Amino acid sequence: MTESEIIDRIVGGDTEAYAILVGQHQRRALSLAERMLQDTEEARDAVQDAFVKAYRSLAKFNRDASFSTWFYRIVYTTCLNVLEKRKRTPIHDEFDDELGSAWIEPTVFKSMEATMVDEAIADEMKRMDPMYSTVLELFYVDDRSYEEIVTITGMPLGTVKTRLNRGRNQLRKALLKRCPDLEIPS
Structure with missing residues (x-):
């Protein structure tokens, strides 16, 4: 249908x-x-x-x-x-930073590393100003075009592109600060 x-x-x-x-x-x-x-x-x-x-x-x-x-x-x-x-009340996220003491097999490290990167991205997106994280999610997660984002948000095209660029830069800096060895393409 x-x-x-x-x-x-x-x-x-x-x-x-x-x-x-x-x-x-x-x-x-x-x-x-x-x-x-x-x-x-x-x-x-x-x-x-x-x-x-x-x-x-x-x-x-x-x-x-x-x-x-x-x-x-x-x-x-x-x-x-x-x-x-x-009325713009600050939001405070509580994070559980405790690591378990269980033994991890070496073969599991690769998938764990990918999961940790995904979690780091999700955490950093939550910390970002919604004006940037929303546009990033619409573009990268929901695979929306610039035109669709313009229609959804009501923002001019230039603003959408600027927020995408600034959001990407903020996310890149936050991830590198959190994981200095992480290789992130520019």
Whole structure:
């Protein structure tokens, strides 16, 4: 069933079709919201609110555009509203830096190293200003084009490119500070 057919069924009152649409977009929407809000519960609430807003506005959806781009714009705007309500209260992440004392086989080191790099990237992304981490996630994790990011965020193209560049540089510096031996391409 195509996305357009699913939307037709939803507009016609088919709630099961809406469950299909939610299933297709929930994981990425939650990922975007968690990156922006840096709080899992708030992110879940924001995504739920975004799905409700999308459902109520679906009959007005312009089918010339991609549903996912339209929907992620709703998620993005909903998260901005949550951030505005917070009045920029600082967020403090608690990290468990304790290492286990279990013996690790040498053959496991390569996969552990890759996992540790992924975790370091995720940790550093959480510490970044959401204005950079959100654009980085949309570009690298969600594989969005510049044009889609412009549509989702409402930012001018130049701003998107600048934030991507600054975000990459911040991430590179943070990772090198954390792991000086790490080889990161420029």
